[in-house]
Amino acid sequence: MPEWPEMDTYRRLLSPLVCGHTITAVDVNREKTINEPIGVFQAALIGRKVLFVERRGKYLLFHLDDGNRLLLHLMLGGWLYYGREPEKKKSEYQVICTFDNGERLFFGGLRLGFLHRLSAKGAQERLKELGPDPFDSRLTAPVFANRLSKRKGKLKPVLVDQKLVSGIGNCYADEICFDAQVLPAAAIPELKEETKLRLFASMRKVLEEAAANGGYMDRKFTEDDTFVGGHDERCFVYDREGEPCPRCGSPIRMDMVSSRKMFYCPSCQRPE
Known part of the structure; x- marks a missing residue:
């Protein structure tokens, strides 16, 4: 999507x-x-x-x-x-x-x-129920951490909830969690404050880099388009089950969380 x-x-x-x-x-x-x-x-x-x-x-x-x-x-x-x-x-x-x-x-x-x-x-x-844009100047790291702290349950289902922040889906939720070195299935009440702040920084980093590379969708936008979909090969964990983690070499794993697939490294992503 x-x-x-x-x-x-x-x-x-x-x-x-x-x-x-x-x-x-x-x-x-x-x-x-x-x-x-x-x-x-x-x-x-x-x-x-x-x-x-x-x-x-x-x-x-x-x-x-x-x-x-x-x-x-x-x-x-x-x-x-x-x-x-x-x-x-x-x-x-x-x-x-x-x-x-x-x-x-x-x-x-x-x-x-x-x-x-x-x-x-x-x-x-x-559109009134949409949460703030990830790059809204009013969405600072402390504001993001506070919004996240008000939620319960697992991390990934909350990251893809458009009421928290608008625009994140299955692919980039996994990529954000990987960059922040936290498990997508981590329990939000158990997350450290520093982890929440790290998630905010990772969110902006991952989304900005993905947009700069044309996103991960591989359908041409025009006949001579070579830009759209350029980020697909740059995803670290999403849809990479069994491939070596680019950070530690352990096999990427795919599990389910709240009926959603999650791709992650079981060795270098932590639960808090």
């Missing part, structure tokens, strides 16, 4: 391509992907200009010149492609937006995700 680095990569790549351009056509291949009848959705978008693209956690918001928003969540398996011709069959894309320069934005794999047209107030209401 796309997380903070993947969605911020999309935001950065999309902004110079679609901002200032007008939507001239909209194709919808799956009505359940949108939140209103196809004809209404198409009529409302055609002629609208994209002013800017914003990211909130794992969401993208396309701000339109009529004051409305397109709220996108890719969920599991979703992706974006930009160009005149699709990377895959058109049937694999649930929504296709054509712009006044002839280019198209393809929204693929949205059978679990969605692209909803909302008012500014409606979008704000939908």
Whole structure:
């Protein structure tokens, strides 16, 4: 599932391509992907200009010149492609937006995700439960530690809870825990204060590095794209079961915590 680095990569790549351009056509291949009848959705978008693209956690918001928003969540398996011709069959894309320069934005794999047209107030209401962005200046290390201290249970399920901090999912929760040298299954009440502060530093380090490398998703964004997905080979523990730990050489292990997979090094990651 796309997380903070993947969605911020999309935001950065999309902004110079679609901002200032007008939507001239909209194709919808799956009505359940949108939140209103196809004809209404198409009529409302055609002629609208994209002013800017914003990211909130794992969401993208396309701000339109009529004051409305397109709220996108890719969920599991979703992706974006930009160009005149699709990377895959058109049937694999649930929504296709054509712009006044002839280019198209393809929204693929949205059978679990969605692209909803909302008012500014409606979008704000939908996102009101999100926690702070990992790089929000108000989210300092002590504030993060305090928010974490109010939680119970295991660490990983809390790290992926979007009410704690928005944008972290299964992949980067494991990578953050590895960088901070703490087990994903560690009990939060037993974490030392220094460990909580270390988790904060690791969170920012891991997410920033992943975004700088294009995230871990391996689907091209454009025909000649060689950037998106560049971080996949740089993950230390996620989906690396059985491989040697890059820090100590012990085999990476995969276990379950609260019905979620967790990848970790049993030798150099501690429970507190």
